[in-house]
Amino acid sequence: MVGALAGAEPVAAEVDDFVLGILGLRWHVRLIGVPAPVAQSLRHLWQRAIVLGERAPSASGHDEEPRDYLIAPTDAVLEEAGLTIDERCLIGTDAQAAPYTVSRALTLASILRRRGEALMLHAVGVCGPDGRTVALVAPSGTGKTTAAGVLCRPLGYVTDETVVIEADDRISPYPKPLSIITDTARPHSKDESSPDDLGLGPTPEEPTLAGIVVMRRDPDLQEPEFELVPLVEALLATIPETSALPALPDPLARLSRALCTGGGPFALRYAEITDCVDLVDSLTRPDAEREATSPEWEHHPKSVRELPEAPTQVVTWESVLTRCGWDDAVTSEGETVILHDYVPSRLSRLGTNLWLRADEPTPVATLHDAIVADMGEHPRSQALVLDGLQVLVDAGVLRIVAVLDRDVTADA
Numbered sequence: 001m002v003g004a005l006a007g008a009e010p011v012a013a014e015v016d017d018f019v020l021g022i023l024g025l026r027w028h029v030r031l032i033g034v035p036a037p038v039a040q041s042l043r044h045l046w047q048r049a050i051v052l053g054e055r056a057p058s059a060s061g062h063d064e065e066p067r068d069y070l071i072a073p074t075d076a077v078l079e080e081a082g083l084t085i086d087e088r089c090l091i092g093t094d095a096q097a098a099p100y101t102v103s104r105a106l107t108l109a110s111i112l113r114r115r116g117e118a119l120m121l122h123a124v125g126v127c128g129p130d131g132r133t134v135a136l137v138a139p140s141g142t143g144k145t146t147a148a149g150v151l152c153r154p155l156g157y158v159t160d161e162t163v164v165i166e167a168d169d170r171i172s173p174y175p176k177p178l179s180i181i182t183d184t185a186r187p188h189s190k191d192e193s194s195p196d197d198l199g200l201g202p203t204p205e206e207p208t209l210a211g212i213v214v215m216r217r218d219p220d221l222q223e224p225e226f227e228l229v230p231l232v233e234a235l236l237a238t239i240p241e242t243s244a245l246p247a248l249p250d251p252l253a254r255l256s257r258a259l260c261t262g263g264g265p266f267a268l269r270y271a272e273i274t275d276c277v278d279l280v281d282s283l284t285r286p287d288a289e290r291e292a293t294s295p296e297w298e299h300h301p302k303s304v305r306e307l308p309e310a311p312t313q314v315v316t317w318e319s320v321l322t323r324c325g326w327d328d329a330v331t332s333e334g335e336t337v338i339l340h341d342y343v344p345s346r347l348s349r350l351g352t353n354l355w356l357r358a359d360e361p362t363p364v365a366t367l368h369d370a371i372v373a374d375m376g377e378h379p380r381s382q383a384l385v386l387d388g389l390q391v392l393v394d395a396g397v398l399r400i401v402a403v404l405d406r407d408v409t410a411d412a
C-alpha cells in the first residue's frame with residue numbers, strides 16, 4: 001500500500017478506518033485513538049465520499065491502492081501506537097472543532113497531491129441530472145457555501161470547496177461536508193454539515209464540466225442574469241481562485257479552455273442566490289447556440305530567454321527592447337494576460353501590440369512606426385508609445401537590451 005504505516009508493535013489505541021474518494025484520489029483514512037462519538041460523526045459527515053471511495057479507483061489514475069491518512073488527537077498517540085507517516089491530521093481534544101479541522105486538512109493534502117495534474121478552482125460545483133456541472137467561482141467569505149446549500153437542493157451536489165477539472169473535462173467530485181459559519185465573530189471557525197442532512201441533491205460518480213461562472217453579487221439588481229465576459233477579464237477574476245495553477249503545463253491555456261466551455265466565459269449577476277436556481281439549471285443543459293459564442297484566443301507558450309543585463313531601466317527614443325521570458329500567456333480580443341514569474345499581468349491593446357512586436361530586439365522608433373501603421377495616427381503617438389513601453393519594462397515584461405547613438409535615431 002502506498003504510504004504504508006510503520007509500526008512493529010500492535011496498536012494500543014482504538015482504530016477505525018474507511019476509504020474516501022475525493023478530488024480524484026482515494027484516501028485510506030485511519031482514526032487512531034479518536035473518541036467514538038467523533039469517529040461516528042466523521043463517518044456520517046463524509047458518507048458520500050466513502051461511497052465514492054468504495055465504488056471506483058481514483059480518477060487521476062496514479063493510485064492503484066488508496067494512500068494512508070492518519071487522524072489522531074496528538075502526535076503522542078501516534079508515537080505510542082508506533083505509527084509514522086507524514087500525511088496526518090491532529091485534531092486535539094476539542095471534539096466540536098475536530099470535523100472542520102479534518103475537512104481543512106484533507107482538502108489541503110488532496111490539493112498538494114493533485115498539484116501539476118488537474119485544474120483546481122475554489123468554487124461550488126452544481127450539477128444537472130446527467131452530471132453536467134457548473135462551477136461557480138468566488139473568493140472565500142462571499143457566499144459559496146450558502147450558494148451550494150440553496151442551488152444543490154433542487155439540483156445535484158459536487159462540492160462547496162474545490163472543483164477539480166481533469167484534462168478531458170471530467171470533474172472529480174469532492175462531496176465534503178459543508179463548512180458553515182455559525183458565529184460571525186469567529187469566521188475561521190466553522191461547523192460541518194452533511195450534504196444528506198441538508199437535503200442536497202445526489203453526487204454523480206463522473207460529472208463533466210458544463211461551464212464556469214464568476215459570481216458577482218449586486219444587491220441592487222432586480223433580476224439575476226448571466227452575462228458573457230471577455231476572456232481576459234474572466235482569467236483575471238479566476239486566477240486568484242485557483243490552487244497551484246502555475247504548476248500545470250500551459251496553465252493559462254488550460255484555464256482558458258475551461259472558461260470557454262459551454263459558450264463561456266460567464267458571470268452571474270444576482271442580488272439573492274435563491275433567485276438563481278432556474279438560471280444555473282439552464283446552464284447545466286446543452287445549448288448548441290450558446291456554446292458557439294465563446295471568444296477566440298491565442299496561446300503563447302512558455303519561453304525561457306537569456307538576455308543581457310539592462311543598461312538602463314528608463315525607456316527613451318534610443319532604446320532597443322525585447323521580450324523577457326514568460327511562463328505562459330493568452331491573447332484575446334486584443335488584450336493579453338501574461339504570467340511572468342508566475343504573477344499575472346494584463347496588457348492593454350497598446351501593450352499587447354508592443355509586446356507582440358518586440359519578439360526580437362527592436363528599436364523604439366521601429367515599434368512606434370508599426371503601432372501607428374496598425375492603430376492609426378495620433379498627435380501624441382510618440383509619448384504614448386514611450387509610456388506604454390515604460391510600463392512593460394517596469395512590469396518585467398520587456399527589457400532594454402541596448403541604447404542606440406542619438407545620431408542613429410536622428411537619421412532614422
